[in-house]
Amino acid sequence: MKYDVVVVGSINMDVIVDTPAYPAYGDTVFCNSVSMIPGGKGANQAVSVAKLGKKVCLVGAVGNDSSGNELINNLKSKGVDTSHIIQSDKDGTGTFVVIVDSTGENTMLGTKGANDSLSTADIEKVFNEIDAKILLIQMETSQESIIAAMKAAKKRNMYVILDPAPADGIFDEAFKYADLVTPNKQETKRITGIDVTDAASALEAAKKLNELGIPDVIVKMGENGSLVYQNGKATVVDAIKVKAVDTVGAGDCFAGAVANAYLDTKDLVEAVKFASVAAGIKVSRSGGQDSIPTLSEVQEYLVK
Ligand code: RIB
Numbered sequence: 001m002k003y004d005v006v007v008v009g010s011i012n013m014d015v016i017v018d019t020p021a022y023p024a025y026g027d028t029v030f031c032n033s034v035s036m037i038p039g040g041k042g043a044n045q046a047v048s049v050a051k052l053g054k055k056v057c058l059v060g061a062v063g064n065d066s067s068g069n070e071l072i073n074n075l076k077s078k079g080v081d082t083s084h085i086i087q088s089d090k091d092g093t094g095t096f097v098v099i100v101d102s103t104g105e106n107t108m109l110g111t112k113g114a115n116d117s118l119s120t121a122d123i124e125k126v127f128n129e130i131d132a133k134i135l136l137i138q139m140e141t142s143q144e145s146i147i148a149a150m151k152a153a154k155k156r157n158m159y160v161i162l163d164p165a166p167a168d169g170i171f172d173e174a175f176k177y178a179d180l181v182t183p184n185k186q187e188t189k190r191i192t193g194i195d196v197t198d199a200a201s202a203l204e205a206a207k208k209l210n211e212l213g214i215p216d217v218i219v220k221m222g223e224n225g226s227l228v229y230q231n232g233k234a235t236v237v238d239a240i241k242v243k244a245v246d247t248v249g250a251g252d253c254f255a256g257a258v259a260n261a262y263l264d265t266k267d268l269v270e271a272v273k274f275a276s277v278a279a280g281i282k283v284s285r286s287g288g289q290d291s292i293p294t295l296s297e298v299q300e301y302l303v304k
Contacts (some may be wrong), residue, residue, distance in 0.1 A: 003081070004054035005259050006132040006158075008123065008149040009042015010115040010140035011060045011075075011085065012094040013067040014288060016248070020102050037288040038074045040094060040115070041138040041165055044249040044289055048256025049136070050079035052278065053295040054263060057081040059126050059149070060141065061114040063092035068114070078289060084126045088114040094140075104244030104283065108166070118145035127152035134259045135160045138252075139169030150177035159262070162214075163255040164191065172212075180216040180268070181209055182255055188219055202227040203234050216268060218258070220251065226276060228269050237272045240280035240301070246291065247283055253292045254279040277301050 019031035046058040058080050062068030064087040071093065075082045096110030118141045127149070135153035137146060137160070153160050154177050162178035164170050167190040175181070175191075185196045191212075194205040202219040206229035209217045217229040225238040257275035258268075265271055281293040281301065 001057070001081075001130050002055075003057045003130060003132040004263055005049045005056045005134045005136055006059060006130060006153075007042050007046040007049065007056060007136045007256075008059045008141065008145065009045060009136075009138045010040040010094055010112065011043040011058070011062050011071050012040035012096045012110060012115070013071065014039030014248070015095065015097045016288070017097065017099045019099060022099065022101055022107070038071050039096060039098070039249065039288050040071075041140050041163070041249075041252050043071065043075060043080075044252030044292070045136055045138070045163070045256040045259075046075065046080045047078045047289040048253045048278070048292050049260055051292050051294050052257055052260040052298065054260050055081075057084055057130060057132070059084045059118075059123065061086040061088050061091075061118045061122070062094070063087065063114045064089050065092055067093040067095070074289070084130070086114075086118070086122060088117050091117045098248055100246055100248060104247045106246075106248045112140060115141045118142050120144045120148040123148035123152060127156070131156065132158055133263060134158055136163070136255060136259045137161070138163045138165050138255075139171070139174065140166060143171055143173075146174055147177070150174060153177075161255065161259055163251065165251060175209075175212045175214055178214050180218065180258075181214050182218045182220060182251075182258065183209075184220040184251055185222065196221055198224070199227055199234075199236050203229065206234065218268070218272060220254065226272050228272050230268050235269045237269060237276055239276050242280045242284035244283050246286040249288055249292070250279045250283045253282040256292075257298070274298065274302075
């Protein structure tokens with residue numbers, strides 16, 4: 001089967017805790033609400049690609065449990081091809097506790113569960129059955145699945161986008177097979193040791209990432225926009241001005257939108273302009289995958 005984008009990545013149930021402020025260490029406090037919604041970086045990215053209008057398949061693993069069933073059904077309803085999602089009898093569905101405070105900032109704690117059971121053999125089997133122009137991958141499944149997918153994609157001449165998230169999942173070998181990396185400030189610090197405080201420090205970090213052998217780099221600077229580094233040229237793309245309500249999955253929405261627009265334009269700066277609008281809209285409203293904008297919502301913003 002042929003797709004525009006294949007996403008290999010995590011599929012989680014998110015337990016969202018909406019709180020005015022973080023509790024102090026050891027404290028117990030009442031919060032505004034606790035809700036369970038579909039998440040996972042891979043799933044969020046696949047939904048972003050689908051809502052923005054491209055044909056996408058998600059490769060990943062959930063448990064053979066009620067959360068796993070619910071997450072697969074949710075992905076289907078959002079237009080993601082789920083035929084290559086494995087349901088593990090051994091491991092449960094990945095589950096993350098996501099704390100969102102009144103500034104929209106989020107802090108997470110999670111267990112990878114079945115995401116970590118994805119094997120080289122699982123990946124190779126799928127890649128023998130599919131084709132795509134772009135592989136979009138993050139670092140929340142097993143290390144062997146990440147390397148196997150990136151190698152298989154390179155062999156098939158796919159453009160490999162590695163979103164090196166979360167920082168806790170980063171390992172160096174993966175950088176050998178990436179055409180593009182899209183780290184945020186925390187991930188950039190983890191990889192390069194550089195604190196991104198402005199465009200100059202983002203450029204310094206981008207050059208360091210480029211020296212690791214990664215041709216194209218996007219350093220995400222949050223509300224300060226993104227620095228695109230390609231062929232020795234740096235361009236800063238501004239973020240759109242919004243009141244941040246919920247930042248959960250904003251990076252995933254951005255990654256999916258970059259893949260989507262890069263397919264159409266073959267121009268990374270144009271792709272980042274499009275993705276900045278998509279991520280900005282996402283951040284301005286609450287909710288998980290439901291708050292990822294559709295193609296017409298992004299286009300509407302762009303013609304304003
Ligand atoms: O990027 C946000 C996602 O990270 C959440 O949905 C959570 O499940 C973790 O994968």
